[in-house]
Amino acid sequence: MKISKEIRDLVLKELGEHRKLSVTEVAELIDVSDATVRRLFVRLEEEGLAIRVFGGIQTPRTEKAAYSFTASAILRTKEKVAIGNLAALEVSSNDQIFLDSGTTVLEMAKALVRRHEMHQLENIKVLTNSLVLAEVLMPYCKVVLIGGDLRMERKDVCGFIAEETLKRFHVRKAFLGCDALHFERGLMTTDEQTARMNEIIIQNTSTIYILTDASKIGNTSFVSYGLLENVDTCIVDNGISLQDREILTTKAKRLLIAEYSETPEELQ
Helix, strand or coil: CCCCHHHHHHHHHHHHHHCCEEEHHHHHHHHCHHHHHHHHHHHHHHHHCCEECEEEECCCCCCCCCCCCCHHHHHCCHHHHHHHHHHCCCCCCCEEECEEEEEEEEHHHHHHHHHHCCCCCCCEEECCCCEEEEEECCCCCCCCCCCCCCEECCCEEEEEHHHHHHCCCEEEEEEEEECCCEEEEEEEECCCCHHHHHHHHCEEEEEEEECCCHHHCCCCEEEEECCCCCCCCEECCCCHHHHHHHHHHHHHCCCCEEEECCCCCCCC
C-alpha cells in the first residue's frame, strides 16, 4: 500500500506531539498493516525525520539534532497559525520589516497575504533570508531577499555574505522565531550561523518581536542570540502556563497571547 502525503504528515504530527510511536499505534492510527508501517518508518528515518527504535520510532529533535524546516512545518500548526495571525496585525501599511526563516514566521507571512487581499495592508517592504517566505510574499509586496550560502534544511541563506548584507539595512520591525526560549539564557537556536544573523538584526531594528509556541518556553537549545530584555514584544499561544506567563510579563516589555481552537479562524 502506498502511503499518501496526508497520512505521512499525520504520522509526523503525532510523532511531534508524543515524541515516540509504536508500530501498533501507527497501524491503528492509519489503518494499515504492521509491514506497511515499518516501511514508512524506514522512509522517515532515511529522510532524517525520525529514528527507528525497537518496536517503533522516536523524534530526532534533541538539542544536537539537525533542524528540519519540513519536519517543523507540520508540528503545532494550530498554535503557529494563531501566532502568525496576531503578529500580522502588528504590521502597518508602509512598514519596513524583517521576517526570519522559521515556520511560525511563515504563518505570519501567509496572514500578511490575507490582509493584503482584504485591502487592509499596502506598500510594505520585507527583508528576509527565507526562500519560502520570499515566494509567498513576492506577488503582494516588495521583497528583498538577501544573498548567501543556501541551507536546504532550513530553506534559507546564511553565512558571511548574508551577514554583511544585513548590516547595511535598518528596518522598523523584525519578527523572529526561536528554537527555545529560556528565562535566563534567553533566545536560543540550533546553530551559530542563525544566531549570528539574528544578533545583527536585533542591533539594526527599532522594534523586535519574538514569535514562539508555548512548547519552547523554558527549554534550551545550542546557542543563545539575545536576552529577553532585548525583546519589545513576545507573541505566544494560549497554551502557555500561568507561571510562564507571569515570568514573561516581567522579562519582555510586552506580551501578546494568541488564542487558538481546533479550527482557528483566519483574520477578519
